Amino acid sequence: MGRQAVTIRDVAREANVSVATVSRALNGHSNVAEPVRRQVLEVAKRLRYSPHAAARSLSSRSTQTIGVVLPDLHGEFFSELIRGIDSIARTSSRHLLLSSYHGDPEEQASALRAMRGRVDGLLVMSPYAERPGFLADNLPPLPVVLISTRQDEPAWPVFEIDNHAGAVAMTRHLLSLGHRHIAFVGGPALNHDARERLRGFRDAIAAQDGARGSEFAGEFDEASGHRAGCEILAADERPDAVFAANDMMALGCLYAFAQAGVEVPHDIALAGFDDIPLARFVHPSLTTMRVSIAELGGNALKRLLAQIDASEPAAAEHHVLVPELVVRHSSGGPAGSAQPGPGKRKRT
Numbered sequence: 001m002g003r004q005a006v007t008i009r010d011v012a013r014e015a016n017v018s019v020a021t022v023s024r025a026l027n028g029h030s031n032v033a034e035p036v037r038r039q040v041l042e043v044a045k046r047l048r049y050s051p052h053a054a055a056r057s058l059s060s061r062s063t064q065t066i067g068v069v070l071p072d073l074h075g076e077f078f079s080e081l082i083r084g085i086d087s088i089a090r091t092s093s094r095h096l097l098l099s100s101y102h103g104d105p106e107e108q109a110s111a112l113r114a115m116r117g118r119v120d121g122l123l124v125m126s127p128y129a130e131r132p133g134f135l136a137d138n139l140p141p142l143p144v145v146l147i148s149t150r151q152d153e154p155a156w157p158v159f160e161i162d163n164h165a166g167a168v169a170m171t172r173h174l175l176s177l178g179h180r181h182i183a184f185v186g187g188p189a190l191n192h193d194a195r196e197r198l199r200g201f202r203d204a205i206a207a208q209d210g211a212r213g214s215e216f217a218g219e220f221d222e223a224s225g226h227r228a229g230c231e232i233l234a235a236d237e238r239p240d241a242v243f244a245a246n247d248m249m250a251l252g253c254l255y256a257f258a259q260a261g262v263e264v265p266h267d268i269a270l271a272g273f274d275d276i277p278l279a280r281f282v283h284p285s286l287t288t289m290r291v292s293i294a295e296l297g298g299n300a301l302k303r304l305l306a307q308i309d310a311s312e313p314a315a316a317e318h319h320v321l322v323p324e325l326v327v328r329h330s331s332g333g334p335a336g337s338a339q340p341g342p343g344k345r346k347r348t
Contacts, residue, residue: 006049015043065095066301067119067142069111071128073100075221075248076276077293081147084294085123088301094120103128103188109138116140121304123147123297127192145304147296150192154316157307159300163193166289166323167200170243170271173287173325175208177332179240179269182211185218185228185253187245194220197245197273214239218249225252233260241269241331247276247288254282254330265332275326287331289323296321 012019017036025032025040032040043049066089072078082098089096097119101108108126115122121143126135127150135146136155146158174182184201187194198215205213214235216228225244229252232242244250250272257264264270264284272279275290299319 006047008049011040011044011047011049014047015040063118063120064093065097065119066304067115067122068096068098069108069115069122069124069126070098070100071103071108071125073098076278077246077248077274080276080293081125081297084297084299085301087294088298088305092301092305094305105134109134112138112140115142121145121308123300123304125149127194128188128190143304143307145300145307147300148193151316154318157303157315157317157319159296159303159319159321161193161291161296162320162322163196164200164203166273166291167197167243167245168204169323169325170273170287170289171201171204172208173327174241174243174269174271174331175204175211177241177269180208180211181214181237181239181241183214183216183232183239183242185216185225185242185244185249187218187220187249189217191220194245201243218245220246220248222248222252222255225249226256227252229253229256230260233257233262238268241271244270244272247272247274247279247286250286250288250330251278251282254286264330269332270330273323279326280328284329284332287328288326290326291321291323 008019008022012022015022017040021032021036022040022044025037026044068082068085070078070081086096097115099111099114101111105128112122112124119142122139123145124135124139125147127148135149135151144156146156148160149158151158171182182205184198186198201213205211216231218224218228225248228244228249229242232239232253233256242250242253244253250270253270254264257268257270262268270286272286272288273291274293275288276293279286279288303319
């Protein structure tokens with residue numbers, strides 16, 4: 001037979017104080033004399049008493065936990081996003097309850113409903129939200145901050161990336177190097193970020209005389225990038241450069257080119273988007289649009305915590321992070337040279 005769990009009443013009896021005093025001492029309330037607090041803590045430690053999280057949340061109306069609902073957990077983008085969120089959570093003594101819905105709206109709705117009563121607030125990334133009112137119908141009545149989520153009728157604070165401007169800047173950079181035929185590897189068709197990056201690419205190509213673009217399907221992962229890279233090499237005409245809508249696909253392309261003996265950037269230029277940590281360590285190092293991914297997640301959580309502490313609804317604010325062009329070796333011209341291009345740029 002297992003050992004019976006120690007209760008708060010056991011601690012109170014052993015410390016010779018009331019249950020209320022034990023609760024106040026364990027929760028750090030100031031109206032407990034220091035000798036009494038030390039006594040309660042010593043007894044609780046000796047008896048190995050662990051407060052029941054659900055009971056504490058009922059009494060304090062706080063779980064000290066933040067819910068995070070993301071479309072996926074795979075890949076360096078989400079790893080960096082979670083790292084930024086976790087950094088702020090730790091400094092604020094908050095825990096994270098993390099869930100992924102793999103791009104499935106029904107799984108997302110289930111994940112959101114499951115957060116009810118378990119968290120003090122929600123961070124939600126929903127780039128696939130296409131149906132009007134979907135979020136409003138499924139979000140529990142909690143403080144909410146959105147990340148990279150399109151709202152038909154803005155109702156919550158949102159932190160997002162200026163994907164269109166970033167794609168325009170990268171396409172202009174490739175054009176500035178003399179590349180006139182650029183292939184674009186896109187992301188999921190229903191993903192709002194992917195759509196905006198495609199729109200930026202198309203706009204930049206249309207604005208440049210003599211430029212033309214070709215488009216290949218991708219899913220924001222290495223496998224689809226590799227598949228697109230193979231399709232690009234098998235096309236009747238090889239493009240001068242490839243712009244992948246995220247770094248993971250760019251790395252997949254890079255592998256496909258290496259397998260075929262095609263040298264980057266001598267035979268074909270290559271660029272990505274996001275500046276995941278791995279981008280600078282591959283060979284050749286990857287030219288990309290730098291998104292401060294960890295900062296994006298951290299700032300979103302800071303805003304959510306301010307909303308929770310204020311105990312009032314937040315305005316539908318719109319915070320936009322502008323990506324920065326980072327020029328590395330993969331985008332050089334046929335001789336490996338790089339010329340200054342328009343817009344803000346950084347060489348690392």
